[in-house]
Amino acid sequence: MNAASSSSNAPEGAPQHAEPGTRRLAARPACATPPQPVAQPLPRHSPAIGGLVPFSTVDWPGKLAAVVFISGCPWRCHYCHNTELQTRAARYDWRETRAFLETRTGLLDAVVFSGGEPLSEPRLPSLIRDVRRMGYRVGLHTAGIYPLRLADVLRHLDWVGLDIKADTQGYDDITGRRDSQRPALACLTQLLAAGTDFECRITWHPDWLDETRLLALARELARRGVRRFAVQGARSSPGAPPGRALGTQAQAMLSQWFAEFAYR
Numbered sequence: 001m002n003a004a005s006s007s008s009n010a011p012e013g014a015p016q017h018a019e020p021g022t023r024r025l026a027a028r029p030a031c032a033t034p035p036q037p038v039a040q041p042l043p044r045h046s047p048a049i050g051g052l053v054p055f056s057t058v059d060w061p062g063k064l065a066a067v068v069f070i071s072g073c074p075w076r077c078h079y080c081h082n083t084e085l086q087t088r089a090a091r092y093d094w095r096e097t098r099a100f101l102e103t104r105t106g107l108l109d110a111v112v113f114s115g116g117e118p119l120s121e122p123r124l125p126s127l128i129r130d131v132r133r134m135g136y137r138v139g140l141h142t143a144g145i146y147p148l149r150l151a152d153v154l155r156h157l158d159w160v161g162l163d164i165k166a167d168t169q170g171y172d173d174i175t176g177r178r179d180s181q182r183p184a185l186a187c188l189t190q191l192l193a194a195g196t197d198f199e200c201r202i203t204w205h206p207d208w209l210d211e212t213r214l215l216a217l218a219r220e221l222a223r224r225g226v227r228r229f230a231v232q233g234a235r236s237s238p239g240a241p242p243g244r245a246l247g248t249q250a251q252a253m254l255s256q257w258f259a260e261f262a263y264r
């Protein structure tokens with residue numbers, strides 16, 4: 001997942017915060033308050049819930065959403081702000097998380113699955129079914145690592161935020177993995193073909209991709225049919241200002257090319 005794409009609130013359940021707040025798994029789910037990380041290992045088949053933000057206005061633009069963070073990601077982006085979510089680990093009990101989400105129906109519009117890479121979780125289709133049954137709309141943040149898994153769940157998604165890491169030349173330098181643009185472009189092709197509501201976004205710094213290359217990449221995305229595009233200025237930490245500002249002329253061009261453009 002794109003480092004700057006998730007809520008600026010750190011997901012609850014990050015390992016460095018787990019120790020003081022941990023407790024034994026409750027016999028009965030606590031529904032009214034957000035679930036806490038569990039101290040004891042969860043069964044091996046448990047979904048890798050790595051964090052929860054109970055309320056977010058930024059993870060699905062225009063929607064009030066709870067964000068469920070899945071831990072596990074095979075990529076190693078050098079700017080990743082969620083490194084604690086790169087390794088698969090179940091830190092929350094899904095039954096408790098689900099019970100909490102039940103208490104928020106009518107108050108929230110949606111549940112967004114983020115990460116890590118949420119499609120790394122084999123049980124994601126079942127989690128999506130659970131929250132759909134509650135009446136939530138469902139959003140997904142993905143780096144586009146698993147096109148086949150995306151195809152499996154796409155018809156159950158109302159919105160997708162797809163990370164575009166760089167142009168062809170720079171992709172693997174960002175992700176630390178070979179041939180990483182290929183699956184991301186396959187995911188983009190699927191989203192365009194399915195007509196799913198989605199946004200492409202890039203975490204950007206001119207040291208990684210200068211403005212000329214950024215504009216060429218964006219122009220190509222617009223040519224392919226992408227309607228929503230966001231440039232998220234790379235930050236040294238969540239909440240910090242972007243390291244380098246995108247020029248106003250570039251912003252003006254991007255605004256012309258896309259039905260919706262955001263610089264965050």
Ligand code: SF4
Nearest residue numbers: 001073075077080116
């Ligand atoms: S794709 Fe994985 S490594 Fe890259 S920013 Fe997202 S979670 Fe971090």
